[in-house]
Amino acid sequence: xxxxxxxxxxxxxxxxxxxxxxxxxxxxxxxxxxxxxxxxxxxxxxxxxxxxxxxxxxxxxxxxxxxxxxxxxxxxxxxxxxxxxxxxxxxxxxxxxxxxxxxxxxxxxxxxxxxxxxxxxxxxxxxxxxxxxxxxxxxxxxxxxxxxxxxxxxxxxxxxxxxxxxxxxxxxxxxxxxxxxxxxxxxxxxxxxxxxxxxxxxxxxxxxxxxxxxxxxxxxxxxxxxxxxxxxxxxxxxxxxxxxxxxxxxxxxxxxxxxxxxxxxxxxxxxxxxxxxxxxxxxxxxxxxxxxxxxxxxxxxxxxxxxxxxxxxxxxxxxxxxxxxxxxxxxxxxxxxxxxxxxxxxxxxxxxxxxxxxxxxxxxxxxxxxxxxxxxxxxxxxxxxxxxxxxxxxxxxxxxxxxxxxxxxxxxxxxxxxxxxxxxxxxxxxxxxxxxxxxxxxxxxxxxxxxxxx
Amino acid sequence: xxxxxxxxxxxxxxxxxxxxxxxxxxxxxxxxxxxxxxxxxxxxxxxxxxxxxxxxxxxxxxxxxxxxxxxxxxxxxxxxxxxxxxxxxxxxxxxxxxxxxxxxxxxxxxxxxxxxxxxxxxxxxxxxxxxxxxxxxxxxxxxxxxxxxxxxxxxxxxxxxxxxxxxxxxxxxxxxxxxxxxxxxxxxxxxxxxxxxxxxxxxxxxxxxxxxxxxxxxxxxxxxxxxxxxxxxxxxxxxxxxxxxxxxxxxxxxxxxxxxxxxxxxxxxxxxxxxxxxxxxxxxxxxxxxxxxxxxxxxxxxxxxxxxxxxxxxxxxxxxxxxxxxxxxxxxxxxxxxxxxxxxxxxxxxxxxxxxxxxxxxxxxxxxxxxxxxxxxxxxxxxxxxxxxxxxxxxxxxxxxxxxxxxxxxxxxxxxxxxxxxxxxxxxxxxxxxxxxxxxxxxxxxxxxxxxxx
Numbered sequence: 044x045x046x047x048x049x050x051x052x053x054x055x056x057x058x059x060x061x062x063x064x065x066x067x068x069x070x071x072x073x074x075x076x077x078x079x080x081x082x083x084x085x086x087x088x089x090x091x092x093x094x095x096x097x098x099x100x101x102x103x104x105x106x107x108x109x110x111x112x113x114x115x116x117x118x119x120x121x122x123x124x125x126x127x128x129x130x131x132x133x134x135x136x137x138x139x140x141x142x143x144x145x146x147x148x149x150x151x152x153x154x155x156x157x158x159x160x161x162x163x164x165x166x167x168x169x170x171x172x173x174x175x176x177x178x179x180x181x182x183x184x185x186x187x188x189x190x191x192x193x194x195x196x197x198x199x200x201x202x203x204x205x206x207x208x209x210x211x212x213x214x215x216x217x218x219x220x221x222x223x224x225x226x227x228x229x230x231x232x233x234x235x236x237x238x239x240x241x242x243x244x245x246x247x248x249x250x251x252x253x254x255x256x257x258x259x260x261x262x263x264x265x266x267x268x269x270x271x272x273x274x275x276x277x278x279x280x281x282x283x284x285x286x287x288x289x290x291x292x293x294x295x296x297x298x299x300x301x302x303x304x305x306x307x308x309x310x311x312x313x314x315x316x317x318x319x320x321x322x323x324x325x326x327x328x329x330x331x332x333x334x335x336x337x338x339x340x341x342x343x344x345x346x347x348x349x350x351x352x353x354x355x356x357x358x359x360x361x362x363x364x365x366x367x368x369x370x371x372x373x374x375x376x377x378x379x380x381x382x383x384x385x386x387x388x389x390x391x392x393x394x395x396x397x398x399x400x401x402x403x404x405x406x407x408x409x410x411x412x413x414x415x416x417x418x419x420x421x422x423x424x425x426x427x428x429x430x431x432x433x434x435x436x437x438x439x440x441x442x443x444x445x446x447x448x449x450x451x452x453x454x455x456x457x458x459x460x461x462x463x464x465x466x467x468x469x470x471x472x473x474x475x476x477x478x479x480x481x482x483x484x485x486x487x488x489x490x491x492x493x494x495x496x497x
Numbered sequence: 498x499x500x501x502x503x504x505x506x507x508x509x510x511x512x513x514x515x516x517x518x519x520x521x522x523x524x525x526x527x528x529x530x531x532x533x534x535x536x537x538x539x540x541x542x543x544x545x546x547x548x549x550x551x552x553x554x555x556x557x558x559x560x561x562x563x564x565x566x567x568x569x570x571x572x573x574x575x576x577x578x579x580x581x582x583x584x585x586x587x588x589x590x591x592x593x594x595x596x597x598x599x600x601x602x603x604x605x606x607x608x609x610x611x612x613x614x615x616x617x618x619x620x621x622x623x624x625x626x627x628x629x630x631x632x633x634x635x636x637x638x639x640x641x642x643x644x645x646x647x648x649x650x651x652x653x654x655x656x657x658x659x660x661x662x663x664x665x666x667x668x669x670x671x672x673x674x675x676x677x678x679x680x681x682x683x684x685x686x687x688x689x690x691x692x693x694x695x696x697x698x699x700x701x702x703x704x705x706x707x708x709x710x711x712x713x714x715x716x717x718x719x720x721x722x723x724x725x726x727x728x729x730x731x732x733x734x735x736x737x738x739x740x741x742x743x744x745x746x747x748x749x750x751x752x753x754x755x756x757x758x759x760x761x762x763x764x765x766x767x768x769x770x771x772x773x774x775x776x777x778x779x780x781x782x783x784x785x786x787x788x789x790x791x792x793x794x795x796x797x798x799x800x801x802x803x804x805x806x807x808x809x810x811x812x813x814x815x816x817x818x819x820x821x822x823x824x825x826x827x828x829x830x831x832x833x834x835x836x837x838x839x840x841x842x843x844x845x846x847x848x849x850x851x852x853x854x855x856x857x858x859x860x861x862x863x864x865x866x867x868x869x870x871x872x873x874x875x876x877x878x879x880x881x882x883x884x885x886x887x888x889x890x891x892x893x894x895x896x897x898x899x900x901x902x903x904x905x906x907x908x909x910x911x912x913x914x915x916x917x918x919x920x921x922x923x924x925x926x927x928x929x930x931x932x933x934x935x936x937x938x939x940x941x942x943x944x945x946x947x948x949x950x951x
Contacts, residue, residue, distance in 0.1 A: 073656060073658070074656045077655045077656050078655055078656060201531045201532055201930075202527060202528045202531050202532060204527070204878065204879055204880060204934070206930075239930060240929070399853070399909050399911050401880070424658065425658055426658060426855070428882040428883070429882070455853050455909060457853050457928060457930045457931050457934065458928050458930075458931070461928070474911060474912050474915070475694070476655075476660075476693060476911045476912075477911050477912070480658070480911065
């Protein structure tokens with residue numbers, strides 16, 4: 044009995060000591076990020092000096108070269124590129140669009156959705172069918188829709204507390220609207236922007252065509268434009284809509300994932316990834332989406348080096364290419380991991396904006412999630428109170444098949460879709476403190492993953 | 498035994514039913530705030546049409562008249578004013594200041610602290626003593642300080658996760674710096690702005706003079722200005738600083754707290770207050786501080802009426818006057834409550850900005866705090882995860898002596914001091930969703946307080 048008590052006491056005491064040492068290290072991580080952080084300066088360069096960086100663009104190439112250089116300057120153990128062929132879609136000259144109500148012509152802001160075809164050179168003008176859902180559209184006769192423009196106008200649900208949930212409930216219109224409209228003979232599809240705010244920016248994003256269905260041009264319209272169009276249609280159902288866009292899909296282009304690495308001291312063959320995606324939409328500086336995730340990931344490794352934390356396992360910062368319109372970088376990364384027999388125990392992605400940290404979503408087995416429980420009390424003092432089953436991240440998603448546990452960094456979601464995929468996703472909307480707190484949160488999680496594995 | 502089990506079951510079942518009904522009501526409260534909320538439009542008017550509203554100013558009077566009118570239009574059961582005499586400090590013409598380093602003169606942004614005296618009409622120019630703390634200053638000989646300007650340059654600690662804690666650790670310089678400097682014969686006191694960001698705005702705020710000490714002029718300098726002054730002094734200790742300010746304290750002015758009320762149906766004599774303060778600093782639109790708290794408080798009552806929630810107890814929205822430089826409204830409110838034998842069971846204040854809600858700080862006995870525990874699971878789905886002992890609010894503070902339990906609404910703190918007490922505390926920095934979520938959080942808490950008491 045005495046032995047058991049002694050043993051229990053030792054176990055408990057050992058546990059408490061470890062908790063205390065971890066607590067001290069995590070405090071140091073936050074102090075470093077908040078006092079000497081580099082992520083904000085890096086983000087300024089990525090957004091202001093390089094700017095938009097859609098896959099295949101010169102901006103994307105500059106971002107590859109520059110992040111590689113930044114990580115080399117940080118003297119990480121290894122910095123390398125992974126080749127990946129990416130889609131190369133270009134917008135061409137900016138779009139034009141107007142609402143024609145009798146003799147009144149009103150210009151409205153639109154932008155072609157990524158992957159869309161162009162209109163004929165003179166544009167498309169047609170009457171408009173407004174719908175809120177695919178079932179509503181499908182219930183219509185092809186005669187009614189044929190030759191018209193379908194206008195998908197279901198807003199994001201403002202009552203969802205997590206805005207990503209509201210986004211998930213509306214984004215089918217953007218992804219598949221053109222296909223659904225084309226099935227009934229429409230000549231174009233206009234989609235209400237995915238945002239809760241009333242603004243004048245088209246919020247773009249990726250779309251795809253189903254095979255065997257005519258490729259019709261599709262564009263996002265600003266929420267104010269959508270409200271105006273809807274109101275005008277209610278007044279005059281014969282209102283027509285004109286739009287002209289000049290986009291095209293070029294042959295796939297060569298690009299890269301950019302990887303920086305600190306070699307593990309005890310288990311170098313076990314890899315922990317922390318990453319974001321380097322590409323952005325062509326109209327955006329890509330500050331929150333996802334410049335933030337990239338600079339935070341590099342910052343995680345910088346903090347480790349700066350504090351002299353020598354990880355047991357290998358830690359990699361990965362700038363994935365082509366999350367926005369293909370996910371080729373994420374797929375390629377996982378393919379190479381498999382081919383090279385690499386063992387990725389965990390991957391952390393930051394692709395939800397550079398806002399105040401609230402927690403992490405976990406994609407793993409219940410047993411793996413239980414392993415995280417003892418860490419919660421270490422992270423709670425930093426406001427990380429939402430740690431549990433959730434979403435990982437698009438780029439790290441393909442690693443799940445290899446048994447990698449995924450962690451999606453979860454910042455506050457309220458303002459993300461104010462900026463998402465628009466020209467206002469710019470540096471000035473990012474708070475230095477919020478960005479740095481995110482980097483520190485990720486570094487703390489990576490530290491614990493490295494210490495204890497899963 | 499069977500009886501006991503039946504009883505236990507009934508109690509539990511009754512509890513579960515109540516929880517479910519409350520859960521439904523809280524969901525409705527959020528839906529109403531997020532779908533039909535009025536707080537954002539009200540805030541636009543208060544900041545853009547009325548603007549700055551320091552106690553005693555015409556802006557403050559306009560804000561009294563307008564909020565009274567808004568609440569009357571909402572058809573609350575009773576809307577009334579409470580007279581209160583307030584300090585009347587005016588800035589006069591904007592300040593001038595420069596650093597004189599040999600022949601180089603560099604202008605820097607300063608603003609007189611609220612309550613400060615003016616400089617002589619021609620301004621003050623003197624050599625500068627830079628200090629980080631009062632002990633450092635007190636250790637100096639009066640000969641060294643006499644005739645000089647003391648420059649208080651201790652920054653807010655960036656490593657504090659809650660920025661209010663960092664503010665609390667620096668604000669003594671602003672409040673008492675002039676007195677400490679004057680004790681040693683200084684002719685002026687310049688104080689580094691209370692913010693974590695590097696900007697060009699002086700962040701003003703209240704200060705006070707101790708009796709028996711000469712009244713010397715004191716001003717806030719922007720953080721960039723403070724950094725420049727510090728750097729210049731390091732290069733050339735003979736650098737002088739010039740500043741000229743034109744402020745003065747006029748006789749006390751008559752002003753008002755504005756109160757709107759929904760009468761309780763069962764216990765009308767038990768009052769629950771929800772409030773913010775109507776005054777702001779003269780350089781600010783007072784959007785986060787504290788227009789947000791005012792419009793959220795009115796919104797709480799509007800939501801109740803709109804959803805047909807008939808409170809058992811009397812619910813009051815209170816716009817307190819003069820939080821910024823006197824707290825006269827808060828003191829007067831508590832005095833009148835006592836004089837009128839009113840029983841205030843709880844008071845909720847929103848004065849920490851219109852950011853994403855994180856919880857409530859509670860000032861009450863442990864037994865009272867325990868009463869709140871069953872509510873936590875009802876509020877957690879809305880991100881209200883930080884509910885526990887904490888700060889209440891300045892305006893409701895004086896009610897504590899009467900046994901009122903205080904609740905301080907706790908939004909995310911990271912960006913609050915980016916704007917605090919400056920010209921950039923303006924409408925555009927407030928997110929509609931975040932503001933509305935705050936109003937819904939407060940309404941939900943008030944609903945539970947009304948249902949269950951304390």
